[in-house]
Amino acid sequence: MKQKLEIWVFGDYRNYFQNRVTLQLIGKAVELAKEIKATVCAVVIGHELDEWIGEYIAHGARRVYVVEDPVLKEYDAATYAFLTARLAEVHKPDILLVGATSFGREFAPRVAKRLKTGLTADCVGLAIDQDSLLVQTAPSFGGNLLADIVTPKQRPQMATVRPGIFREIPHNYEAKGKIIRMPLPIDLSSRRLRLRKSERQPHQSKKLEDAAIVICSGRGIGSRKKFNNLYELAGLTDAEVGATRPLVYAGWAGHDSLVGQAGKIIRPKILFSFGVSGAIQHTAAVNDAEFIIAVNKNPKATMMKMADVAIVADAGQVCSALIRELKKRIR
Amino acid sequence: MEMVVCIKQVPMVSELPWDPATGTLKRDLAEGMMNPACRHALEAALQLKARHGGRITALTMGPPMAEEVLRQALALGADQGFLISDPAMAGSDTFVTSFILATAVKKYCPNFDLVLCGCYTTDSETAQVGPQLAEELDLPAAAFVEEIAKKKNCLIVKRLSDGFIETLEMDLPGLVTVSTRHYAPRYFSLAGIEDAFPDAAPIRTLSAVDLGLERGSIGVQASPTRIVNVYTSRTEKQNVILRGAPKQIVEELLDRFGDRIGGAMGKDIEK
Ligand SMILES: Cc1cc2nc3c(=O)[nH]c(=O)nc-3n(C[C@H](O)[C@H](O)[C@H](O)COP(=O)(O)OP(=O)(O)OC[C@H]3O[C@@H](n4cnc5c(N)ncnc54)[C@H](O)[C@@H]3O)c2cc1C
Ligand SMILES: Nc1ncnc2c1ncn2[C@@H]1O[C@H](COP(=O)(O)O)[C@@H](O)[C@H]1O
Numbered sequence: 208m209k210q211k212l213e214i215w216v217f218g219d220y221r222n223y224f225q226n227r228v229t230l231q232l233i234g235k236a237v238e239l240a241k242e243i244k245a246t247v248c249a250v251v252i253g254h255e256l257d258e259w260i261g262e263y264i265a266h267g268a269r270r271v272y273v274v275e276d277p278v279l280k281e282y283d284a285a286t287y288a289f290l291t292a293r294l295a296e297v298h299k300p301d302i303l304l305v306g307a308t309s310f311g312r313e314f315a316p317r318v319a320k321r322l323k324t325g326l327t328a329d330c331v332g333l334a335i336d337q338d339s340l341l342v343q344t345a346p347s348f349g350g351n352l353l354a355d356i357v358t359p360k361q362r363p364q365m366a367t368v369r370p371g372i373f374r375e376i377p378h379n380y381e382a383k384g385k386i387i388r389m390p391l392p393i394d395l396s397s398r399r400l401r402l403r404k405s406e407r408q409p410h411q412s413k414k415l416e417d418a419a420i421v422i423c424s425g426r427g428i429g430s431r432k433k434f435n436n437l438y439e440l441a442g443l444t445d446a447e448v449g450a451t452r453p454l455v456y457a458g459w460a461g462h463d464s465l466v467g468q469a470g471k472i473i474r475p476k477i478l479f480s481f482g483v484s485g486a487i488q489h490t491a492a493v494n495d496a497e498f499i500i501a502v503n504k505n506p507k508a509t510m511m512k513m514a515d516v517a518i519v520a521d522a523g524q525v526c527s528a529l530i531r532e533l534k535k536r537i538r
Numbered sequence: 539m540e541m542v543v544c545i546k547q548v549p550m551v552s553e554l555p556w557d558p559a560t561g562t563l564k565r566d567l568a569e570g571m572m573n574p575a576c577r578h579a580l581e582a583a584l585q586l587k588a589r590h591g592g593r594i595t596a597l598t599m600g601p602p603m604a605e606e607v608l609r610q611a612l613a614l615g616a617d618q619g620f621l622i623s624d625p626a627m628a629g630s631d632t633f634v635t636s637f638i639l640a641t642a643v644k645k646y647c648p649n650f651d652l653v654l655c656g657c658y659t660t661d662s663e664t665a666q667v668g669p670q671l672a673e674e675l676d677l678p679a680a681a682f683v684e685e686i687a688k689k690k691n692c693l694i695v696k697r698l699s700d701g702f703i704e705t706l707e708m709d710l711p712g713l714v715t716v717s718t719r720h721y722a723p724r725y726f727s728l729a730g731i732e733d734a735f736p737d738a739a740p741i742r743t744l745s746a747v748d749l750g751l752e753r754g755s756i757g758v759q760a761s762p763t764r765i766v767n768v769y770t771s772r773t774e775k776q777n778v779i780l781r782g783a784p785k786q787i788v789e790e791l792l793d794r795f796g797d798r799i800g801g802a803m804g805k806d807i808e809k
Contacts, residue, residue: 222700227804284669285678309699313681316632316666320673325633325762328664342766346663355767374801399678399712404705408698419802445803476802498798500791506779516791519781528784532792536808537800 212245215300215363216268217291217315219308220251220259221282228306230266230375232368235333236304237267237376242335245301246270250294252287254280264384267376272298273388278395281402282310286395288317293392295322300363302341304333307367315367325358326365331372340364371419371476415464420446421475423466423493424522425510426453427482427503433523434459437481440526443533449473451489467492482522485509502526539592539688540650541583542643544671545576545611547604548661572607575656577723579716582686583654584615584724590688593617595647599627599638608741614724619741620646626746629758632666638756639667640674641749646742652693653713657682668715679713680706684720 214236219229229249236247248270249263260271274290295303295318305315307329319326331353332344340357341364358364415421422441428434434454441448450460452467466473468488474495481502483489490513493499501514502525511517518525547570572580583594596611598604599622608619622642630638643650653675655668665681672679685696693708697717708714746756754760778794780787792799796807 221702226700231804284681285672288673309682312665313669313679316664316669317673319666319762320633320636320670323633323762325631326664326666327763328662328666353769354765356763356765358762359764361762371802371804374804374806377806399709400680401707402704403694403707405702408701408703419804420799444799445805477799498795500795512777514777516778516780516795518787518791519779520784520787524784525787528788529791532785532788533807536792536796537803538806538808 210299212243212301213248213270213298214240214243214245214302215248215250215272215295215304216263217303217305217311218249218251218259218263218271219306219311220253220256220262221310222308223259223262226306226308226370227375228308228311228368228370229263231370231373232304232306233263233267234376235368235373236302239302239333239335239341243301243339248272248300250291251275252279252290253282254278260384260386261380262378264382265378265380267382268384270385270387273386274391275388276391276395278391281405283398283400283402284310284313284317285400286398288314288321290389290392291318292321294389295363297389298387303363303365305365305367307369311367315365319365322361322363322365324361324363324365325356326367327356327358328367330366330368333366333368333373341366415447415449415466415471415473418447418473418475420444420477420479421449421466421473421496422446422479422481423449423451423473423483424454424460424481425451425483425489427484428454428522428526429482430523431457431459433526436523436526436530440479440530440533443530443537446475446477446479451483451486480510480514481526483508483510485511485513539586539590539652540595540647541586541592542595542597542647542650542653543576543580543583543611543616544639544653544655544667545580545596545598545607546573546656546659546661547571547598547600547607548573548659570603570606572610573656573659573661574723575658575660575716575718576607577656578718578721579654579656579714580611580614580616581721581723582683582714582716583652585721586652586686586688587615592651595620595650597639597642597647598622599630599635599642602743605741605743612740617740621741621743622749623743624746624756626753627756629761630756631761631763632662632664632670633763634756634761636667636670636674637760638749638751639671641751642744643671643675645749646744651710651712653677653711655713655715657715657717665715668713672713675711675713677711677713678708679715680708681715682717683714684717686714686716 327343478496658665800807
């Protein structure tokens, strides 16, 4: 009898409360699994893991591979890669997905190398084609082009995926999953790379460049008070606030939030642009935004032509209305 | 300290993105430059050399014109350069690239203490070659490193990883990939490079045969991944225009695009 295929998701729990990429990948894996009739599995390595195992099962994993030991307490890419490769050699997953966190991007290449398989970095799309291959869509050439990449022969097919691309499925704490434990195959207590100190970075606003959603404002927002309202909208949508040069010069926003030639180049998934005309020094820095929602009184403004959704209205009023509506609708 | 710096030549798109005359992005793909993160890696090596002495080998794989980045590295203070260039290597993915680089390191710089890579390249952005090279060479490795100090037979490295500031101690030989945050590269004048190295530059070109690599183990055919389609991400804009009272506008916005916005937030927005 042919064994059922497995899709694995690496359990990157270190930043569970900030970063739900593992849950998002499990959500996507559940979708992909339907097409190739596969079982969705999570891999969890570390110490005192019950909480995460439970969460992954509640969010869609039907099987969890676990390596648990006090010696694994600290995240370590080489050790975790060694163990994951071991597990994969035994259980032969068809697909292995890893979140593109700092850790994931160091860990996944090493797993791929050990398993002699391909890896696509920083995917923005995953799908199954007619040959049941995983089509991995990744930006290339500085993000101007998208490439569809497959791994035809080697297994598993591996991809890292940025946080925020896919959506987690709602939890169900009644869900059942099978837990499979692997004992430590060798003594791992001596390491060639040792963590001496680790401290949480003092709270820092997520950088504009990395934000999935940016709310960018121009002079058309009208007043400092209305500009400050955008921070409430940003709080609701987990967004970063950017500004055009006149607002920075006016002192409403810090230089850190300047978007444009003299400031930051951004590439969010969603860009809200409030009262921005679209001068070239600004727009060239937002060209890579995936989806632009612009609000401007003037439908002919360049920013409105670049936008996917052009809202002809007062920027301040739309901001307030959006805050009210989102409060009702966000679950 | 014996150091190897892996340097890639990339198209000049992000370093000089602005054409001051027209205000547009320069996309002159014919011109190559040293990948920015590789310049930081080289800078880190130069500072280690200034402190602790030793030798720097610059290593690049690419078309013949990639020799340019080796000349730049030499002008900045590297001691020798290897250009790995062979048409049979074209289309190598990171799996194969790291294999080829590792083969060259083993054969031509077997006594190295430290390999330095950039953390990522601006053209492929995979950030995979460094960690995979570490596997090939069986080295301890730290990625996205910001500061490096040598202490006896170890390196003390600092980095930012997923919101944690980590200090790590790494045995040598080892490998680091250097981030673009700390080691601001020194500048060099292009004219100076030409003057400094007419023909006698200590650069060697290596082919697959020199490295003892079989054709089946390199290039497209040996790469596990296949690119099946390349296309522009920006399809013809279906520009949706919304007008009216703000309340109606935002209702319509969330009805039609709430999924997309929610997707970016990682939360659900009710219909
Ligand atoms: C060398 C140089 C470098 C520069 N670098 C930068 C840079 O890095 N970043 C940058 O942003 N700029 C930069 N600039 C400035 C740039 O040229 C523009 O002047 C600036 O981007 C315009 O900002 P804005 O869109 O906020 O203002 P404006 O151009 O004044 O546009 C305001 C917009 O708001 C709309 N509006 C008005 N009232 C309302 C309302 N009630 N509701 C909705 N919409 C309304 C208007 O229709 C208009 O389209 C630079 C300029 C130079 C020369
Ligand atoms: N062709 C190459 N020649 C030399 N070094 C390379 C090459 N490709 C990648 N590297 C090294 O690997 C790093 C990461 O590259 P990448 O995995 O392509 O993002 C680069 O900064 C280089 O140090």
